[in-house]
Amino acid sequence: MKSIVITGCNRGIGLGLVKYLVKDKISPKYVMVTCRNLQNAKELQEIADANKNVHVLQLEVDKPETFDNFAKDIEAIVKEDGLNVLFNNAGYSPKSTRINFVKAEQMMETFSINAVGPLMLTKALLPILKRAATINKDKPLGIERSVVINMSSYLGSISMNNQGGLYPYRCSKAALNMITTSLSIDLKPDGILVTSVHPGWVKTTMGGPNAPLDVDICSKRIIQLLKTLNEDHNGQFYSYEGHKIDW
Incomplete structure:
Protein backbone atom coordinates (compact mmCIF):
# COMPACT_ATOMS: atom_id res chain seq x y z
CA MET A 1 0.00 0.00 0.00
CA LYS A 2 1.75 3.12 -1.24
CA SER A 3 -1.11 5.55 -0.64
CA ILE A 4 -4.20 5.99 1.48
CA VAL A 5 -6.84 8.71 1.90
CA ILE A 6 -8.72 8.71 5.21
CA THR A 7 -11.57 11.14 5.82
CA GLY A 8 -12.59 12.52 9.22
CA CYS A 9 -9.22 12.37 11.00
CA ASN A 10 -9.39 15.25 13.46
CA ARG A 11 -10.36 12.92 16.31
CA GLY A 12 -11.68 9.47 17.19
CA ILE A 13 -11.03 6.47 14.97
CA GLY A 14 -9.74 8.56 12.07
CA LEU A 15 -7.01 10.07 14.22
CA GLY A 16 -6.30 6.64 15.70
CA LEU A 17 -5.82 5.17 12.22
CA VAL A 18 -3.32 7.89 11.34
CA LYS A 19 -1.35 7.35 14.56
CA TYR A 20 -1.14 3.63 13.89
CA LEU A 21 -0.13 4.01 10.25
CA VAL A 22 2.80 6.33 10.97
CA LYS A 23 4.11 3.82 13.55
CA ASP A 24 3.65 0.83 11.24
CA LYS A 25 6.84 -0.92 10.12
CA ILE A 26 5.87 -0.31 6.49
CA SER A 27 4.14 3.07 6.60
CA PRO A 28 2.54 4.13 3.29
CA LYS A 29 4.47 6.53 1.08
CA TYR A 30 1.47 8.89 1.11
CA VAL A 31 -0.91 9.15 4.07
CA MET A 32 -3.49 11.78 3.07
CA VAL A 33 -5.87 12.68 5.87
CA THR A 34 -8.76 15.09 6.02
CA CYS A 35 -10.58 17.25 8.53
CA GLU A 46 1.69 17.84 14.77
CA ILE A 47 1.72 14.31 13.34
CA ALA A 48 2.18 15.73 9.83
CA ASP A 49 5.04 17.95 11.01
CA ALA A 50 6.80 14.90 12.44
CA ASN A 51 6.09 12.59 9.47
CA LYS A 52 6.80 13.79 5.95
CA ASN A 53 4.52 11.16 4.40
CA VAL A 54 1.44 12.63 6.13
CA HIS A 55 -0.54 15.28 4.23
CA VAL A 56 -3.42 17.07 5.99
CA LEU A 57 -6.17 18.35 3.68
CA GLN A 58 -9.38 20.22 4.34
CA LEU A 59 -12.57 18.41 3.33
CA GLU A 60 -16.23 18.54 4.28
CA VAL A 61 -17.92 15.34 3.12
CA ASP A 62 -21.32 17.02 2.90
CA LYS A 63 -20.03 19.44 0.23
CA PRO A 64 -19.63 17.31 -2.92
CA GLU A 65 -19.19 20.43 -5.03
CA THR A 66 -15.64 20.61 -3.59
CA PHE A 67 -14.68 17.01 -4.42
CA ASP A 68 -13.28 17.63 -7.89
CA ASN A 69 -10.76 20.13 -6.51
CA PHE A 70 -9.96 17.72 -3.68
CA ALA A 71 -9.29 14.99 -6.24
CA LYS A 72 -6.84 17.32 -8.00
CA ASP A 73 -5.02 17.87 -4.70
CA ILE A 74 -4.73 14.11 -4.18
CA GLU A 75 -3.53 13.57 -7.75
CA ALA A 76 -0.86 16.23 -7.27
CA ILE A 77 0.49 14.21 -4.33
CA VAL A 78 0.33 10.64 -5.66
CA LYS A 79 0.98 11.51 -9.33
CA GLU A 80 1.46 8.44 -11.55
CA ASP A 81 1.21 6.00 -8.62
CA GLY A 82 -2.55 6.50 -8.29
CA LEU A 83 -4.48 5.85 -5.08
CA ASN A 84 -4.40 2.44 -3.39
CA VAL A 85 -6.90 2.99 -0.57
CA LEU A 86 -9.83 5.33 0.00
CA PHE A 87 -11.12 5.00 3.56
CA ASN A 88 -14.49 6.73 3.91
CA ASN A 89 -14.32 7.14 7.68
CA ALA A 90 -16.02 10.48 8.36
CA GLY A 91 -19.45 10.03 9.92
CA TYR A 92 -22.18 11.69 11.93
CA SER A 93 -24.91 10.66 14.34
CA PRO A 94 -27.52 13.11 15.70
CA LYS A 95 -28.86 12.83 19.23
CA SER A 96 -32.42 11.80 18.37
CA THR A 97 -33.29 8.15 18.90
CA ARG A 98 -37.04 7.46 18.92
CA ILE A 99 -39.83 8.06 16.42
CA ASN A 100 -41.43 10.87 18.45
CA PHE A 101 -38.26 12.96 18.26
CA VAL A 102 -36.80 12.29 14.82
CA LYS A 103 -36.74 15.25 12.41
CA ALA A 104 -36.59 15.36 8.62
CA GLU A 105 -33.60 17.72 8.74
CA GLN A 106 -31.67 15.21 10.84
CA MET A 107 -32.43 12.43 8.37
CA MET A 108 -31.26 14.52 5.41
CA GLU A 109 -28.09 15.78 7.12
CA THR A 110 -27.09 12.31 8.28
CA PHE A 111 -27.70 10.78 4.85
CA SER A 112 -25.65 13.56 3.28
CA ILE A 113 -22.62 12.86 5.47
CA ASN A 114 -22.85 9.10 5.96
CA ALA A 115 -24.06 7.91 2.55
CA VAL A 116 -24.08 10.55 -0.19
CA GLY A 117 -20.67 11.96 0.75
CA PRO A 118 -18.77 8.63 0.58
CA LEU A 119 -20.43 7.74 -2.73
CA MET A 120 -19.66 11.04 -4.42
CA LEU A 121 -16.11 11.17 -3.04
CA THR A 122 -15.48 7.68 -4.40
CA LYS A 123 -16.78 8.86 -7.78
CA ALA A 124 -14.48 11.90 -7.73
CA LEU A 125 -11.41 9.81 -6.85
CA LEU A 126 -12.27 6.93 -9.18
CA PRO A 127 -9.80 7.84 -11.95
CA ILE A 128 -6.94 7.84 -9.42
CA LEU A 129 -8.12 4.57 -7.87
CA LYS A 130 -8.32 3.00 -11.32
CA ARG A 131 -4.79 4.16 -12.08
CA ALA A 132 -3.39 2.31 -9.06
CA ALA A 133 -5.44 -0.77 -9.92
CA THR A 134 -4.13 -0.76 -13.49
CA ILE A 135 -0.50 -0.18 -12.56
CA ASN A 136 -0.68 -3.06 -10.08
CA LYS A 137 -2.80 -5.38 -12.21
CA ASP A 138 -0.40 -8.25 -11.55
CA LYS A 139 -1.44 -8.11 -7.87
CA PRO A 140 -4.62 -9.76 -6.48
CA LEU A 141 -7.55 -7.66 -5.25
CA GLY A 142 -6.45 -5.86 -2.10
CA ILE A 143 -4.56 -2.87 -0.74
CA GLU A 144 -1.56 -3.42 -3.02
CA ARG A 145 -3.93 -2.78 -5.90
CA SER A 146 -6.96 -0.60 -5.09
CA VAL A 147 -9.53 -0.64 -2.28
CA VAL A 148 -12.47 1.45 -1.05
CA ILE A 149 -13.40 1.00 2.62
CA ASN A 150 -16.72 2.36 3.88
CA MET A 151 -16.88 2.77 7.66
CA SER A 152 -20.30 1.38 8.47
CA SER A 153 -21.81 0.07 11.71
CA TYR A 154 -23.67 -3.00 12.88
CA LEU A 155 -26.45 -0.50 13.64
CA GLY A 156 -26.95 -0.37 9.87
CA SER A 157 -27.62 -4.10 9.74
CA ILE A 158 -31.33 -4.74 9.09
CA SER A 159 -31.21 -8.33 10.31
CA MET A 160 -29.52 -7.32 13.59
CA ASN A 161 -31.92 -4.49 14.43
CA ASN A 162 -33.89 -5.67 17.47
CA GLN A 163 -34.10 -2.37 19.36
CA GLY A 164 -35.46 0.14 16.83
CA GLY A 165 -34.83 3.87 17.06
CA LEU A 166 -31.70 5.66 15.86
CA TYR A 167 -33.44 6.37 12.56
CA PRO A 168 -30.95 8.79 10.96
CA TYR A 169 -27.86 6.77 11.82
CA ARG A 170 -29.28 3.29 11.19
CA CYS A 171 -30.85 4.24 7.86
CA SER A 172 -27.79 6.13 6.60
CA LYS A 173 -25.47 3.21 7.40
CA ALA A 174 -27.87 0.74 5.77
CA ALA A 175 -27.76 2.98 2.69
CA LEU A 176 -23.97 3.04 2.86
CA ASN A 177 -23.96 -0.77 2.92
CA MET A 178 -26.05 -0.81 -0.24
CA ILE A 179 -23.60 1.63 -1.81
CA THR A 180 -20.79 -0.76 -0.89
CA THR A 181 -22.58 -3.64 -2.60
CA SER A 182 -23.25 -1.72 -5.81
CA LEU A 183 -19.73 -0.29 -5.96
CA SER A 184 -18.25 -3.75 -5.41
CA ILE A 185 -20.08 -4.97 -8.52
CA ASP A 186 -19.45 -1.89 -10.66
CA LEU A 187 -15.74 -1.54 -9.82
CA LYS A 188 -14.63 -5.17 -9.74
CA PRO A 189 -13.87 -5.18 -13.50
CA ASP A 190 -11.49 -2.28 -12.81
CA GLY A 191 -9.66 -4.28 -10.13
CA ILE A 192 -11.04 -2.23 -7.24
CA LEU A 193 -12.24 -4.00 -4.08
CA VAL A 194 -15.02 -2.41 -1.99
CA THR A 195 -16.13 -3.46 1.49
CA SER A 196 -17.91 -2.16 4.60
CA VAL A 197 -16.33 -2.29 8.05
CA HIS A 198 -17.92 -2.10 11.51
CA PRO A 199 -15.37 -0.56 13.92
CA GLY A 200 -16.98 -1.83 17.12
CA TRP A 201 -18.38 0.29 19.94
CA VAL A 202 -15.46 2.63 20.55
CA LYS A 203 -14.71 5.28 23.17
CA THR A 204 -15.10 8.35 20.95
CA THR A 205 -17.25 11.47 20.96
CA MET A 206 -19.86 9.50 19.02
CA GLY A 207 -19.45 6.23 20.93
CA GLY A 208 -19.41 7.80 24.38
CA PRO A 209 -17.36 7.04 27.51
CA ASN A 210 -19.14 3.76 28.28
CA ALA A 211 -17.96 2.07 25.09
CA PRO A 212 -15.86 -1.04 25.82
CA LEU A 213 -13.28 -0.58 23.04
CA ASP A 214 -10.31 1.80 23.00
CA VAL A 215 -9.45 3.75 19.85
CA ASP A 216 -5.91 2.35 19.75
CA ILE A 217 -7.03 -1.28 19.76
CA CYS A 218 -9.78 -0.60 17.22
CA SER A 219 -7.38 1.22 14.89
CA LYS A 220 -4.76 -1.53 15.08
CA ARG A 221 -7.26 -4.26 14.23
CA ILE A 222 -8.80 -2.30 11.37
CA ILE A 223 -5.38 -1.81 9.75
CA GLN A 224 -4.66 -5.50 10.28
CA LEU A 225 -7.96 -6.29 8.54
CA LEU A 226 -7.02 -4.01 5.62
CA LYS A 227 -3.82 -5.98 5.12
CA THR A 228 -5.77 -9.24 4.77
CA LEU A 229 -8.40 -8.02 2.30
CA ASN A 230 -8.85 -10.22 -0.74
CA GLU A 231 -11.50 -11.11 -3.31
CA ASP A 232 -13.60 -12.88 -0.65
CA HIS A 233 -14.11 -9.54 1.13
CA ASN A 234 -15.43 -7.76 -1.94
CA GLY A 235 -18.99 -6.49 -1.46
CA GLN A 236 -19.15 -7.81 2.11
CA PHE A 237 -19.62 -6.41 5.62
CA TYR A 238 -16.97 -7.17 8.24
CA SER A 239 -16.29 -6.32 11.86
CA TYR A 240 -12.97 -4.81 12.89
CA GLU A 241 -12.06 -8.29 14.15
CA GLY A 242 -12.51 -9.78 10.69
CA HIS A 243 -15.86 -11.48 11.32
CA LYS A 244 -18.51 -11.31 8.59
CA ILE A 245 -21.66 -9.39 9.56
CA ASP A 246 -25.16 -10.05 8.19
CA TRP A 247 -26.79 -7.29 6.19
Missing part, protein backbone atom coordinates in the same frame (compact mmCIF):
# COMPACT_ATOMS: atom_id res chain seq x y z
CA ARG A 36 -13.32 19.85 8.35
CA ASN A 37 -11.29 22.65 9.95
CA LEU A 38 -7.50 22.76 9.65
CA GLN A 39 -7.17 25.28 12.47
CA ASN A 40 -8.83 22.90 14.93
CA ALA A 41 -6.71 19.91 13.91
CA LYS A 42 -3.73 20.65 16.15
CA GLU A 43 -2.78 17.04 16.93
CA LEU A 44 -3.17 16.02 13.30
CA GLN A 45 -0.91 18.87 12.19
Whole structure:
Protein backbone atom coordinates (compact mmCIF):
# COMPACT_ATOMS: atom_id res chain seq x y z
CA MET A 1 0.00 0.00 0.00
CA LYS A 2 1.75 3.12 -1.24
CA SER A 3 -1.11 5.55 -0.64
CA ILE A 4 -4.20 5.99 1.48
CA VAL A 5 -6.84 8.71 1.90
CA ILE A 6 -8.72 8.71 5.21
CA THR A 7 -11.57 11.14 5.82
CA GLY A 8 -12.59 12.52 9.22
CA CYS A 9 -9.22 12.37 11.00
CA ASN A 10 -9.39 15.25 13.46
CA ARG A 11 -10.36 12.92 16.31
CA GLY A 12 -11.68 9.47 17.19
CA ILE A 13 -11.03 6.47 14.97
CA GLY A 14 -9.74 8.56 12.07
CA LEU A 15 -7.01 10.07 14.22
CA GLY A 16 -6.30 6.64 15.70
CA LEU A 17 -5.82 5.17 12.22
CA VAL A 18 -3.32 7.89 11.34
CA LYS A 19 -1.35 7.35 14.56
CA TYR A 20 -1.14 3.63 13.89
CA LEU A 21 -0.13 4.01 10.25
CA VAL A 22 2.80 6.33 10.97
CA LYS A 23 4.11 3.82 13.55
CA ASP A 24 3.65 0.83 11.24
CA LYS A 25 6.84 -0.92 10.12
CA ILE A 26 5.87 -0.31 6.49
CA SER A 27 4.14 3.07 6.60
CA PRO A 28 2.54 4.13 3.29
CA LYS A 29 4.47 6.53 1.08
CA TYR A 30 1.47 8.89 1.11
CA VAL A 31 -0.91 9.15 4.07
CA MET A 32 -3.49 11.78 3.07
CA VAL A 33 -5.87 12.68 5.87
CA THR A 34 -8.76 15.09 6.02
CA CYS A 35 -10.58 17.25 8.53
CA ARG A 36 -13.32 19.85 8.35
CA ASN A 37 -11.29 22.65 9.95
CA LEU A 38 -7.50 22.76 9.65
CA GLN A 39 -7.17 25.28 12.47
CA ASN A 40 -8.83 22.90 14.93
CA ALA A 41 -6.71 19.91 13.91
CA LYS A 42 -3.73 20.65 16.15
CA GLU A 43 -2.78 17.04 16.93
CA LEU A 44 -3.17 16.02 13.30
CA GLN A 45 -0.91 18.87 12.19
CA GLU A 46 1.69 17.84 14.77
CA ILE A 47 1.72 14.31 13.34
CA ALA A 48 2.18 15.73 9.83
CA ASP A 49 5.04 17.95 11.01
CA ALA A 50 6.80 14.90 12.44
CA ASN A 51 6.09 12.59 9.47
CA LYS A 52 6.80 13.79 5.95
CA ASN A 53 4.52 11.16 4.40
CA VAL A 54 1.44 12.63 6.13
CA HIS A 55 -0.54 15.28 4.23
CA VAL A 56 -3.42 17.07 5.99
CA LEU A 57 -6.17 18.35 3.68
CA GLN A 58 -9.38 20.22 4.34
CA LEU A 59 -12.57 18.41 3.33
CA GLU A 60 -16.23 18.54 4.28
CA VAL A 61 -17.92 15.34 3.12
CA ASP A 62 -21.32 17.02 2.90
CA LYS A 63 -20.03 19.44 0.23
CA PRO A 64 -19.63 17.31 -2.92
CA GLU A 65 -19.19 20.43 -5.03
CA THR A 66 -15.64 20.61 -3.59
CA PHE A 67 -14.68 17.01 -4.42
CA ASP A 68 -13.28 17.63 -7.89
CA ASN A 69 -10.76 20.13 -6.51
CA PHE A 70 -9.96 17.72 -3.68
CA ALA A 71 -9.29 14.99 -6.24
CA LYS A 72 -6.84 17.32 -8.00
CA ASP A 73 -5.02 17.87 -4.70
CA ILE A 74 -4.73 14.11 -4.18
CA GLU A 75 -3.53 13.57 -7.75
CA ALA A 76 -0.86 16.23 -7.27
CA ILE A 77 0.49 14.21 -4.33
CA VAL A 78 0.33 10.64 -5.66
CA LYS A 79 0.98 11.51 -9.33
CA GLU A 80 1.46 8.44 -11.55
CA ASP A 81 1.21 6.00 -8.62
CA GLY A 82 -2.55 6.50 -8.29
CA LEU A 83 -4.48 5.85 -5.08
CA ASN A 84 -4.40 2.44 -3.39
CA VAL A 85 -6.90 2.99 -0.57
CA LEU A 86 -9.83 5.33 0.00
CA PHE A 87 -11.12 5.00 3.56
CA ASN A 88 -14.49 6.73 3.91
CA ASN A 89 -14.32 7.14 7.68
CA ALA A 90 -16.02 10.48 8.36
CA GLY A 91 -19.45 10.03 9.92
CA TYR A 92 -22.18 11.69 11.93
CA SER A 93 -24.91 10.66 14.34
CA PRO A 94 -27.52 13.11 15.70
CA LYS A 95 -28.86 12.83 19.23
CA SER A 96 -32.42 11.80 18.37
CA THR A 97 -33.29 8.15 18.90
CA ARG A 98 -37.04 7.46 18.92
CA ILE A 99 -39.83 8.06 16.42
CA ASN A 100 -41.43 10.87 18.45
CA PHE A 101 -38.26 12.96 18.26
CA VAL A 102 -36.80 12.29 14.82
CA LYS A 103 -36.74 15.25 12.41
CA ALA A 104 -36.59 15.36 8.62
CA GLU A 105 -33.60 17.72 8.74
CA GLN A 106 -31.67 15.21 10.84
CA MET A 107 -32.43 12.43 8.37
CA MET A 108 -31.26 14.52 5.41
CA GLU A 109 -28.09 15.78 7.12
CA THR A 110 -27.09 12.31 8.28
CA PHE A 111 -27.70 10.78 4.85
CA SER A 112 -25.65 13.56 3.28
CA ILE A 113 -22.62 12.86 5.47
CA ASN A 114 -22.85 9.10 5.96
CA ALA A 115 -24.06 7.91 2.55
CA VAL A 116 -24.08 10.55 -0.19
CA GLY A 117 -20.67 11.96 0.75
CA PRO A 118 -18.77 8.63 0.58
CA LEU A 119 -20.43 7.74 -2.73
CA MET A 120 -19.66 11.04 -4.42
CA LEU A 121 -16.11 11.17 -3.04
CA THR A 122 -15.48 7.68 -4.40
CA LYS A 123 -16.78 8.86 -7.78
CA ALA A 124 -14.48 11.90 -7.73
CA LEU A 125 -11.41 9.81 -6.85
CA LEU A 126 -12.27 6.93 -9.18
CA PRO A 127 -9.80 7.84 -11.95
CA ILE A 128 -6.94 7.84 -9.42
CA LEU A 129 -8.12 4.57 -7.87
CA LYS A 130 -8.32 3.00 -11.32
CA ARG A 131 -4.79 4.16 -12.08
CA ALA A 132 -3.39 2.31 -9.06
CA ALA A 133 -5.44 -0.77 -9.92
CA THR A 134 -4.13 -0.76 -13.49
CA ILE A 135 -0.50 -0.18 -12.56
CA ASN A 136 -0.68 -3.06 -10.08
CA LYS A 137 -2.80 -5.38 -12.21
CA ASP A 138 -0.40 -8.25 -11.55
CA LYS A 139 -1.44 -8.11 -7.87
CA PRO A 140 -4.62 -9.76 -6.48
CA LEU A 141 -7.55 -7.66 -5.25
CA GLY A 142 -6.45 -5.86 -2.10
CA ILE A 143 -4.56 -2.87 -0.74
CA GLU A 144 -1.56 -3.42 -3.02
CA ARG A 145 -3.93 -2.78 -5.90
CA SER A 146 -6.96 -0.60 -5.09
CA VAL A 147 -9.53 -0.64 -2.28
CA VAL A 148 -12.47 1.45 -1.05
CA ILE A 149 -13.40 1.00 2.62
CA ASN A 150 -16.72 2.36 3.88
CA MET A 151 -16.88 2.77 7.66
CA SER A 152 -20.30 1.38 8.47
CA SER A 153 -21.81 0.07 11.71
CA TYR A 154 -23.67 -3.00 12.88
CA LEU A 155 -26.45 -0.50 13.64
CA GLY A 156 -26.95 -0.37 9.87
CA SER A 157 -27.62 -4.10 9.74
CA ILE A 158 -31.33 -4.74 9.09
CA SER A 159 -31.21 -8.33 10.31
CA MET A 160 -29.52 -7.32 13.59
CA ASN A 161 -31.92 -4.49 14.43
CA ASN A 162 -33.89 -5.67 17.47
CA GLN A 163 -34.10 -2.37 19.36
CA GLY A 164 -35.46 0.14 16.83
CA GLY A 165 -34.83 3.87 17.06
CA LEU A 166 -31.70 5.66 15.86
CA TYR A 167 -33.44 6.37 12.56
CA PRO A 168 -30.95 8.79 10.96
CA TYR A 169 -27.86 6.77 11.82
CA ARG A 170 -29.28 3.29 11.19
CA CYS A 171 -30.85 4.24 7.86
CA SER A 172 -27.79 6.13 6.60
CA LYS A 173 -25.47 3.21 7.40
CA ALA A 174 -27.87 0.74 5.77
CA ALA A 175 -27.76 2.98 2.69
CA LEU A 176 -23.97 3.04 2.86
CA ASN A 177 -23.96 -0.77 2.92
CA MET A 178 -26.05 -0.81 -0.24
CA ILE A 179 -23.60 1.63 -1.81
CA THR A 180 -20.79 -0.76 -0.89
CA THR A 181 -22.58 -3.64 -2.60
CA SER A 182 -23.25 -1.72 -5.81
CA LEU A 183 -19.73 -0.29 -5.96
CA SER A 184 -18.25 -3.75 -5.41
CA ILE A 185 -20.08 -4.97 -8.52
CA ASP A 186 -19.45 -1.89 -10.66
CA LEU A 187 -15.74 -1.54 -9.82
CA LYS A 188 -14.63 -5.17 -9.74
CA PRO A 189 -13.87 -5.18 -13.50
CA ASP A 190 -11.49 -2.28 -12.81
CA GLY A 191 -9.66 -4.28 -10.13
CA ILE A 192 -11.04 -2.23 -7.24
CA LEU A 193 -12.24 -4.00 -4.08
CA VAL A 194 -15.02 -2.41 -1.99
CA THR A 195 -16.13 -3.46 1.49
CA SER A 196 -17.91 -2.16 4.60
CA VAL A 197 -16.33 -2.29 8.05
CA HIS A 198 -17.92 -2.10 11.51
CA PRO A 199 -15.37 -0.56 13.92
CA GLY A 200 -16.98 -1.83 17.12
CA TRP A 201 -18.38 0.29 19.94
CA VAL A 202 -15.46 2.63 20.55
CA LYS A 203 -14.71 5.28 23.17
CA THR A 204 -15.10 8.35 20.95
CA THR A 205 -17.25 11.47 20.96
CA MET A 206 -19.86 9.50 19.02
CA GLY A 207 -19.45 6.23 20.93
CA GLY A 208 -19.41 7.80 24.38
CA PRO A 209 -17.36 7.04 27.51
CA ASN A 210 -19.14 3.76 28.28
CA ALA A 211 -17.96 2.07 25.09
CA PRO A 212 -15.86 -1.04 25.82
CA LEU A 213 -13.28 -0.58 23.04
CA ASP A 214 -10.31 1.80 23.00
CA VAL A 215 -9.45 3.75 19.85
CA ASP A 216 -5.91 2.35 19.75
CA ILE A 217 -7.03 -1.28 19.76
CA CYS A 218 -9.78 -0.60 17.22
CA SER A 219 -7.38 1.22 14.89
CA LYS A 220 -4.76 -1.53 15.08
CA ARG A 221 -7.26 -4.26 14.23
CA ILE A 222 -8.80 -2.30 11.37
CA ILE A 223 -5.38 -1.81 9.75
CA GLN A 224 -4.66 -5.50 10.28
CA LEU A 225 -7.96 -6.29 8.54
CA LEU A 226 -7.02 -4.01 5.62
CA LYS A 227 -3.82 -5.98 5.12
CA THR A 228 -5.77 -9.24 4.77
CA LEU A 229 -8.40 -8.02 2.30
CA ASN A 230 -8.85 -10.22 -0.74
CA GLU A 231 -11.50 -11.11 -3.31
CA ASP A 232 -13.60 -12.88 -0.65
CA HIS A 233 -14.11 -9.54 1.13
CA ASN A 234 -15.43 -7.76 -1.94
CA GLY A 235 -18.99 -6.49 -1.46
CA GLN A 236 -19.15 -7.81 2.11
CA PHE A 237 -19.62 -6.41 5.62
CA TYR A 238 -16.97 -7.17 8.24
CA SER A 239 -16.29 -6.32 11.86
CA TYR A 240 -12.97 -4.81 12.89
CA GLU A 241 -12.06 -8.29 14.15
CA GLY A 242 -12.51 -9.78 10.69
CA HIS A 243 -15.86 -11.48 11.32
CA LYS A 244 -18.51 -11.31 8.59
CA ILE A 245 -21.66 -9.39 9.56
CA ASP A 246 -25.16 -10.05 8.19
CA TRP A 247 -26.79 -7.29 6.19
